[in-house]
Amino acid sequence: MLKNPINQRIFNEILMYKKIIFRILEKFSYLIWLILLISFTIFITYFYDRNKNNQLNYLNKLLNNIYLNNSFKKITSELNPRYLNLEYSVSEGDTYEKIINNIEISNFEKKLFLKSITKDKNIKVLKVNQKIYFLIDRREKEKIINFTIEIDKKKNILFKRHQSENSFSSKIIEKNLTKMITFKEGVITNSLYSSALEQGIKPNIIIEFARLYGFTIDFQRDIWKDDSFQIIFEEFKNEDGSLIETGDIIYANLNTKETDHQLYKFEYEENKIDYFDENGKSVKKTLMKTPINGARLSSSFGKRKHPILGFTKMHTGTDFAAPKGTPIMASGDGIITKASWCGGGGNCVKIKHNSTYQTVYAHMSKFGRGIKKGVRVKQGQIIGYVGSTGLSTGPHLHYEVIENGRKINSQKLKLPSGKILKGNLRKKFEVIKIKTDVLKSELISKL
Numbered sequence: 001m002l003k004n005p006i007n008q009r010i011f012n013e014i015l016m017y018k019k020i021i022f023r024i025l026e027k028f029s030y031l032i033w034l035i036l037l038i039s040f041t042i043f044i045t046y047f048y049d050r051n052k053n054n055q056l057n058y059l060n061k062l063l064n065n066i067y068l069n070n071s072f073k074k075i076t077s078e079l080n081p082r083y084l085n086l087e088y089s090v091s092e093g094d095t096y097e098k099i100i101n102n103i104e105i106s107n108f109e110k111k112l113f114l115k116s117i118t119k120d121k122n123i124k125v126l127k128v129n130q131k132i133y134f135l136i137d138r139r140e141k142e143k144i145i146n147f148t149i150e151i152d153k154k155k156n157i158l159f160k161r162h163q164s165e166n167s168f169s170s171k172i173i174e175k176n177l178t179k180m181i182t183f184k185e186g187v188i189t190n191s192l193y194s195s196a197l198e199q200g201i202k203p204n205i206i207i208e209f210a211r212l213y214g215f216t217i218d219f220q221r222d223i224w225k226d227d228s229f230q231i232i233f234e235e236f237k238n239e240d241g242s243l244i245e246t247g248d249i250i251y252a253n254l255n256t257k258e259t260d261h262q263l264y265k266f267e268y269e270e271n272k273i274d275y276f277d278e279n280g281k282s283v284k285k286t287l288m289k290t291p292i293n294g295a296r297l298s299s300s301f302g303k304r305k306h307p308i309l310g311f312t313k314m315h316t317g318t319d320f321a322a323p324k325g326t327p328i329m330a331s332g333d334g335i336i337t338k339a340s341w342c343g344g345g346g347n348c349v350k351i352k353h354n355s356t357y358q359t360v361y362a363h364m365s366k367f368g369r370g371i372k373k374g375v376r377v378k379q380g381q382i383i384g385y386v387g388s389t390g391l392s393t394g395p396h397l398h399y400e401v402i403e404n405g406r407k408i409n410s411q412k413l414k415l416p417s418g419k420i421l422k423g424n425l426r427k428k429f430e431v432i433k434i435k436t437d438v439l440k441s442e443l444i445s446k447l
């Protein structure tokens with residue numbers, strides 16, 4: 001017993017607190033173990049993911065070879081390190097400034113390029129898919145040796161640097177390409193993409209085909225084994241008969257469960273083309289159902305167990321599994337309101353389409369070229385690439401549609417159909433349709 005009653009009281013109090021603390025620890029020991037266990041699980045999942053990502057890198061390299069459309073393509077850099085051969089394909093909203101700023105050269109070279117092209121009227125307006133080629137000398141300081149801009153499928157303009165001075169002279173080069181009309185058909189055995197590749201159809205034609213049907217067809221649910229497709233498209237061949245490039249799709253048909261979905265190319269205004277069904281109805285809608293090609297719907301909208309957090313949670317979007325690097329398209333025209341890190345969603349993009357609709361795309365590996373807040377995008381424009389950033393177990397696109405501030409199921413979205421051709425335009429379309437049908441039967445009879 002302590003002599004001082006105050007000390008005694010303090011001692012008793014300490015004893016009491018000690019007991020309380022031990023009781024609390026005992027009560028919460030389950031929780032402590034649980035926290036440790038969760039940390040351990042997250043740790044293991046992280047390493048498993050990293051290993052999986054390494055495996056996917058291989059697939060990625062393959063894909064990068066397919067999706068060259070919207071980025072620079074290095075042609076001979078591996079063969080000869082001194083010279084760099086770049087090929088560029090123009091996309092919606094591109095300017096010469098934007099294009100040249102993507103190349104790592106001095107500002108002096110950039111200015112020289114921009115100065116040289118202003119003199120020629122043929123190349124004033126950039127067209128989507130127009131090609132530009134650069135040959136760059138990388139010895140000492142990077143210098144443009146020459147560059148070529150495509151005027152049309154028959155002509156290029158070549159700019160050559162004068163050795164002694166910093167200027168370019170230009171000349172027009174005839175390409176001597178012959179336009180061919182090709183008909184291909186096939187049965188879908190595995191996926192549309194692989195079945196079309198087997199038929200020898202070039203990837204950019206398949207991507208365009210999938211984009212056209214992306215408004216109405218859900219590639220996971222609406223396509224069945226033994227469905228079939230037919231495509232008529234343009235190809236441009238060299239004098240020796242080798243394929244140089246592909247042009248437009250003229251006609252497309254996707255037959256699912258015995259029903260034809262035919263589309264006809266139609267120039268409704270000068271230099272403006274769109275695709276219409278046999279009733280003259282445009283395929284274009286405000287938003288696309290599937291803003292990605294060749295993907296598999298892996299998790300739909302609704303209640304589900306979260307793959308990482310483990311508990312049941314409302315899944316407020318649609319997941320499409322696809323290899324890392326697969327391009328993601330803007331589902332509709334609009335303005336980018338976000339293109340940055342958003343926590344669990346990783347790298348994500350948000351687009352405001354109109355006063356009713358907004359869309360969100362999450363877990364991207366990287367953003368598309370020039371994609372940032374405030375930028376206007378066109379439907380089908382590449383805004384980013386599939387990845388596994390944020391809270392994600394593997395490469396996929398998490399896609400959300402927000403209608404009047406409320407997240408809704410993108411796959412059940414009923415949007416008003418596109419415009420219908422009327423009057424004179426309709427008459428013109430009917431003529432094109434008949435001509436296309438005749439062309440189709442001619443091409444089939446030659447098979």
Ligand SMILES: [Zn+2]
Binds near residue numbers: 315
């Ligand atoms: Zn998701």
